[in-house]
Amino acid sequence: MPLTATAYETEIQPTAGPRIEHRQPVATLTGVTKRYGSALALDRLNLSLRPGEIVALLGPNGAGKSTAIKLLLGLSSPTSGSVRVFGSDPRNAATRTRVGAMLQVSRITEMIKVREHLDLFRSYYPRPLPVSDIVRIAQLQGIEDRLFGQLSGGQKQRVLFALALCGNPDLIFLDEPTVGMDIEARRGLWAEIRVLSALGKTVLLTTHYLEEADALADRIIVINKGRVISEGTPAEIKRSSGGRRIRCHTALSHELLQSLPTVTSVESSGEATIVTAIHAEKVVREMLLRDETLSGLEIASPALEDAFLALTKT
Ligand code: ADP
Numbered sequence: 445m446p447l448t449a450t451a452y453e454t455e456i457q458p459t460a461g462p463r464i465e466h467r468q469p470v471a472t473l474t475g476v477t478k479r480y481g482s483a484l485a486l487d488r489l490n491l492s493l494r495p496g497e498i499v500a501l502l503g504p505n506g507a508g509k510s511t512a513i514k515l516l517l518g519l520s521s522p523t524s525g526s527v528r529v530f531g532s533d534p535r536n537a538a539t540r541t542r543v544g545a546m547l548q549v550s551r552i553t554e555m556i557k558v559r560e561h562l563d564l565f566r567s568y569y570p571r572p573l574p575v576s577d578i579v580r581i582a583q584l585q586g587i588e589d590r591l592f593g594q595l596s597g598g599q600k601q602r603v604l605f606a607l608a609l610c611g612n613p614d615l616i617f618l619d620e621p622t623v624g625m626d627i628e629a630r631r632g633l634w635a636e637i638r639v640l641s642a643l644g645k646t647v648l649l650t651t652h653y654l655e656e657a658d659a660l661a662d663r664i665i666v667i668n669k670g671r672v673i674s675e676g677t678p679a680e681i682k683r684s685s686g687g688r689r690i691r692c693h694t695a696l697s698h699e700l701l702q703s704l705p706t707v708t709s710v711e712s713s714g715e716a717t718i719v720t721a722i723h724a725e726k727v728v729r730e731m732l733l734r735d736e737t738l739s740g741l742e743i744a745s746p747a748l749e750d751a752f753l754a755l756t757k758t
């Protein structure tokens with residue numbers, strides 16, 4: 445049974461003092477550089493999370509995503525620059541109780557039951573979420589009494605997700621939360637992440653799937669080699685990377701096609717012409733009006749992965 449935001453809030457909202465930081469960013473990295481020996485993992489990175497938003501940190505392997513999360517969790521210190529979470533150092537004890545995380549390297553014992561893991565994690569926090577809420581949000585019904593080691597990969601990921609919620613955090617970091625899941629399981633976890641957002645939690649997730657960032661995020665920050673290379677809403681990110689591909693056989697000249705609104709490129713591919721445009725439907729309508737012989741029309745679904753590759757190309 446899905447949990448409604450209202451029921452949840454009345455039940456388990458933190459009872460601590462006034463939320464004076466309400467309009468302030470929840471967490472920031474300001475001019476953060478992180479070196480591991482001679483390797484530069486983050487290069488003067490700026491990042492700011494506003495209350496209640498889902499931000500996706502998107503980038504290829506080695507971009508610096510996990511490093512950014514480790515710094516925000518206080519698990520690692522910046523070489524230079526400043527890291528603030530709820531207005532203080534991320535290692536501050538009060539700050540830590542308000543943060544939950546699902547890390548890529550999470551290792552928990554295989555030999556105890558899911559329910560025991562939940563109880564253990566809940567015991568670390570002053571105001572933990574009720575187990576029943578955690579089970580509902582992370583969809584663990586029916587596997588609470590199974591040993592962690594006996595679960596499938598996707599179920600393990602959901603348990604790790606559940607552990608991130610145990611302390612009823614206001615801010616949640618999810619480092620590649622759907623890695624190794626099939627598309628159906630990924631969609632399931634996306635829905636669970638949206639529930640968190642509906643409850644007013646701030647979520648930073650990392651992913652190397654543009655599709656995932658697009659499905660979940662209010663804002664996407666694309667990083668590569670430790671630097672921000674693009675930032676905006678999913679629509680803005682897709683626009684900035686050139687739009688959709690229209691492939692067809694047409695008698696129209698490249699020059700004319702290039703002049704149509706929102707067209708970003710025109711190329712030949714054998715006999716076919718490939719037009720990239722932000723508003724593909726409008727462009728196709730124009731092309732059909734002007735060329736009765738137009739044939740073999742295909743419009744590629746938003747070229748998400750291409751867009752991402754274009755953005756992160758060095
Ligand atoms: P991502 O999570 O985006 O894949 P990471 O933040 O894990 O990237 O890594 C960023 C860069 O920092 C990579 O070049 C990686 O090899 C390096 N790096 C990360 N952690 C360490 C470490 N503990 N020691 C040395 N190099 C590291």
Ligand code: MG
Pocket residue numbers: 509510511548619
């Ligand atoms: Mg990583």
